[in-house]
Amino acid sequence: MCGIVGLFLKDKSLEPELGNLLSDMLITMTDRGPDSAGIAIYGGTAEGRAKITIQSANPSADFEGLAGDLEKAGIKAHVWVKSTHAVIELDASKLADMRETLERIRPAVRLMGSGESVEIYKEIGLPKDVVARFGVRAMSGTHGIGHTRMATESAVTTLGAHPFSTGADQCLVHNGSLSNHNNLRRELVREGMTFETQNDSEVAAAYLTAEMAKGKDLGQALTGALDDLDGFFTFVVGTKSGFGVVRDPIACKPAVMAETDQYVAFGSEYRALVNLPGIEDARVWEPEPATVYFWDHDKAA
């Protein structure tokens, strides 16, 4: 079944509230999927800086002395440990070095996502526990997406949780199931994409990343997904400055959207939106099947 939520802020005064609002939205959707939960928050960019979110099955060993070990390897970075995850902030030009270095000095850690602004936190467990574990409520940002999972196509593991990130500042959450993901994965591997799981949603994320790498914007990549992905899907997708929604032509996976002068919000159900400020006067609608919706901070400016 799965529950997905998204919130794209237009009003800067709400940015300190992003983590709090998104947490409540996700927790309301708990009974749509109790297996695992995750959240991606976009915020806190600084000129020339980049962020990597990593996860470890053994955080006390992997994160202990990590900043020092990185410095010894020639990379100056700040490391913030949050439970099983750590966010590493560094000079953007060092991002590729960092990946290689991490593979060498911390081979067991897994990359959740990287980019200028995204931080991704996901674990097995209920949304309320995942949100508390990572202190999501205190996070500020410009936009974010969340997912609570009822697993169908692959195992209940941390890496099988959503959001999936396959490119810088890109991530995706999915409600549904794809039927051509194995074939598409083979084609994407041939194009040079790498995969961490057997999950169908990761293929959708990688597909969008590959299409955007060819020069498409998010809206164009989502339009392509309607032709190239077979199965049931409601996707909510984030990029550094944008936020998109698309449903397959059958549109049996639920979706409700709300827009005010302050935000655009997405929920699998209206229940997820009822605590948002001004929801009583928001324009609330169900996104049309096979129709791409997307908003972009840069393009709106």
Place this chain on the structure above:
Amino acid sequence: MPIFDLSNTPLRELNSALHALSQGANDTEFEVVNPRGSHAVAVGIDSPVTVAVRGSVGYYCAGMNDGGRVTVHGSAGPGVAENMMSGTVVIEGDASQYAGATGRGGLLVIKGNAASRCGISMKGIDIVVHGSIGHMSAFMGQSGHLVVLGDAGDALGDSLYEAKLFVRGEVKSLGSDCIEKEMRPEHLEKLTELLERAGVTGVRPEEFKRYGSARKLYNFNIDNADAY
């Protein structure tokens, strides 16, 4: 008049109170406040009670209604008035997927738009939508009437049996075995009655087109034997 505030009262208390009503009961006007998208609000009513819901509801509101009059002063999630037997359900806002699915009787009025699969497998219910409806509406509809003042999405009336469909606006496409049919006096008469019961004014029945089954699909045709 009993008022149930769903922000501090469990849903089951509301539905139990509705189910406990006996014929001739005095409390026949219920009000529900703060539904906040709750599922299964006022399902299984089996007496002529009136329920006013102040706000939007989630899945399956007023499902299986048998004789009640439920008005939602907001929008409804998927499956509103699913399998209604009799009575009236009015949605002041929009309705999500499969509104009135499998309904056997009664009247469902949606004052906004309805999403996909409106009236899927309808079996006697009358549905009047003031706005437009989504794709695959009235799929396998067996009997009853679906009246749409706005437009219909793709594959209207696919694999239709004997439900009668009336659309005033554009139909994006007709489903298999669904065709436009002649509007005869008895249809105009029925349409006039349904529009009046649904509170529609300023719209003439002559503005609608009628769609129904070509009846080529639902009886076994020996020429199609190879297809099975």
